[in-house]
Amino acid sequence: xxxxxxxxxxxxxxxxxxxxxxxxxxxxxxxxxxxxxxxxxxxxxxxxxxxxxxxxxxxxxxxxxxxxxxxxxxxxxxxxxxxxxxxxxxxxxxxxxxxxxxxxxxxxxxxxxxxxxxxxxxxxxxxxxxxxxxxxxxxxxxxxxxxxxxxxxxxxxxxxxxxxxxxxxxxxxxxxxxxxxxxxxxxxxxxxxxxxxxxxxxxxxxxxxxxxxxxxxxxxxxxxxxxxxxxxxxxxxxxxxxxxxxxxxxxxxxxx
Amino acid sequence: xxxxxxxxxxxxxxxxxxxxxxxxxxxxxxxxxxxxxxxxxxxxxxxxxxxxxxxxxxxxxxxxxxxxxxxxxxxxxxxxxxxxxxxxxxxxxxxxxxxxxxxxxxxxxxxxxxxxxxxxxxxxxxxxxxxxxxxxxxxxxxxxxxxxxxxxxxxxxxxxxxxxxxxxxxxxxxxxxxxxxxxxxxxxxxxxxxxxxxxxxxxxxxxxxxxxxxxxxxxxxxxxxxxxxxxxxxxxxxxxxxxxxxxxxxxx
Numbered sequence: 001x002x003x004x005x006x007x008x009x010x011x012x013x014x015x016x017x018x019x020x021x022x023x024x025x026x027x028x029x030x031x032x033x034x035x036x037x038x039x040x041x042x043x044x045x046x047x048x049x050x051x052x053x054x055x056x057x058x059x060x061x062x063x064x065x066x067x068x069x070x071x072x073x074x075x076x077x078x079x080x081x082x083x084x085x086x087x088x089x090x091x092x093x094x095x096x097x098x099x100x101x102x103x104x105x106x107x108x109x110x111x112x113x114x115x116x117x118x119x120x121x122x123x124x125x126x127x128x129x130x131x132x133x134x135x136x137x138x139x140x141x142x143x144x145x146x147x148x149x150x151x152x153x154x155x156x157x158x159x160x161x162x163x164x165x166x167x168x169x170x171x172x173x174x175x176x177x178x179x180x181x182x183x184x185x186x187x188x189x190x191x192x193x194x195x196x197x198x199x200x201x202x203x204x205x206x207x208x209x210x211x212x213x214x215x216x217x218x219x220x221x222x223x224x225x226x227x228x229x230x231x232x233x234x235x236x237x238x239x240x241x242x243x244x245x246x247x248x249x250x251x252x253x254x255x256x
Numbered sequence: 257x258x259x260x261x262x263x264x265x266x267x268x269x270x271x272x273x274x275x276x277x278x279x280x281x282x283x284x285x286x287x288x289x290x291x292x293x294x295x296x297x298x299x300x301x302x303x304x305x306x307x308x309x310x311x312x313x314x315x316x317x318x319x320x321x322x323x324x325x326x327x328x329x330x331x332x333x334x335x336x337x338x339x340x341x342x343x344x345x346x347x348x349x350x351x352x353x354x355x356x357x358x359x360x361x362x363x364x365x366x367x368x369x370x371x372x373x374x375x376x377x378x379x380x381x382x383x384x385x386x387x388x389x390x391x392x393x394x395x396x397x398x399x400x401x402x403x404x405x406x407x408x409x410x411x412x413x414x415x416x417x418x419x420x421x422x423x424x425x426x427x428x429x430x431x432x433x434x435x436x437x438x439x440x441x442x443x444x445x446x447x448x449x450x451x452x453x454x455x456x457x458x459x460x461x462x463x464x465x466x467x468x469x470x471x472x473x474x475x476x477x478x479x480x481x482x483x484x485x486x487x488x489x490x491x492x493x494x495x496x497x498x499x500x501x502x503x504x505x506x507x508x
Contacts, residue, residue: 151340152344154338155340157314158415160359174348255390
């Protein structure tokens with residue numbers, strides 16, 4: 001009850017700050033007579049959002065689905081690849097530098113290639129989201145799996161545990177909080193990836209809407225898209241936090 | 257009487273890059289008899305933990321042999337229970353699941369060991385905490401859970417590596433008495449590695465002093481106090497005579 005009260009007062013504080021920012025923003029735009037195509041006023045953004053409500057919602061759904069499929073792929077692939085990498089030092093030594101090297105490539109630069117190979121549509125969006133989200137999920141998961149304390153390792157070996165057993169009984173459960181926490185980073189990355197792909201190789205989604213609206217100098221609509229993107233990632237991140245607390249409550253010392 | 261475990265001419269060398277070629281112990285002979293509590297005392301770096309790891313099958317000596325029940329061993333092929341200084345409990349497992357971990361690893365039927373696990377937990381005074389998580393327990397309580405885990409699979413040899421050195425003085429004394437009680441109840445052969453001479457004299461039937469670089473067995477002292485031993489024993493002249501003798505054997 002106390003926690004709920006604290007949390008609702010915190011939300012209220014944030015809303016007050018947000019309202020203040022909007023008031024200052026509105027006044028600055030109004031007093032300095034800034035053209036709407038340079039910086040639209042908050043009231044203008046709100047009226048545009050209401051006006052294009054259906055259109056924005058459809059494209060938001062489009063972006064979200066592609067980003068989440070990309071994230072799901074990144075999460076699955078990260079888990080799947082971290083197992084052999086954690087199991088064998090030789091495999092890790094051979095493969096990990098390649099993955100790190102690949103991570104150095106700006107993924108946005110790959111979108112035209114993806115469009116060339118897979119055409120316009122869903123595939124480049126999902127793959128870009130996947131490619132950007134994969135690395136931030138893999139690194140903490142793998143690190144947690146391979147950094148088991150020496151004494152714990154020896155204790156398990158003294159019981160006769162095999163490497164596979166140590167990975168299953170300790171490595172994977174130990175990595176779960178890191179894996180779930182890295183999904184927050186992965187979530188943001190996957191939305192960034194999808195929006196980039198939509199700007200380069202798509203005719204749908206909020207990325208496409210941002211590109212087309214700015215080319216028509218409809219800046220208010222672009223701002224609507226940005227605010228919706230921020231809102232959706234915020235909400236999904238909160239959902240993820242709830243899942244995290246339920247699944248790996250032990251890591252947060254939460255009795256379940 | 258034949259020993260349960262015989263170490264003969266054991267030499268261990270670490271070949272790691274950091275301590276390349278470092279000989280930790282050399283020509284160590286040690287007999288451990290069924291039901292006995294053997295203390296291994298020595299200064300830091302004397303090789304006592306290395307010796308314990310040889311017994312646990314975690315280190316293979318470069319020279320010498322480990323004989324168990326008259327059979328020469330190659331690696332870890334008898335059951336050991338190990339208790340380190342840190343409890344090393346898995347935070348995502350409840351007390352009962354931590355205790356049963358060795359059974360899962362050994363691939364045995366966990367349900368068959370459930371009543372034994374509950375009995376051990378009760379024996380160490382943790383009845384009612386079976387479903388608690390490690391972080392909900394104090395350091396001493398966590399070490400008791402670790403002791404149950406070390407015993408659940410009925411090991412032939414219980415190996416304790418400075419198990420109470422991170423506990424406060426009062427909890428340590430409680431743990432001494434608890435350990436004595438549990439060991440006598442389980443009837444298990446025990447090797448206790450410690451740098452606390454008082455702890456070794458109070459708990460062990462025999463104290464083996466290791467010293468030198470590389471470590472060798474310097475002396476063995478048989479402690480002839482009757483069991484069960486009381487904490488008050490520490491304040492007797494006979495006890496202090498043993499402590500002074502073992503401390504003297506450790507050298508400066």
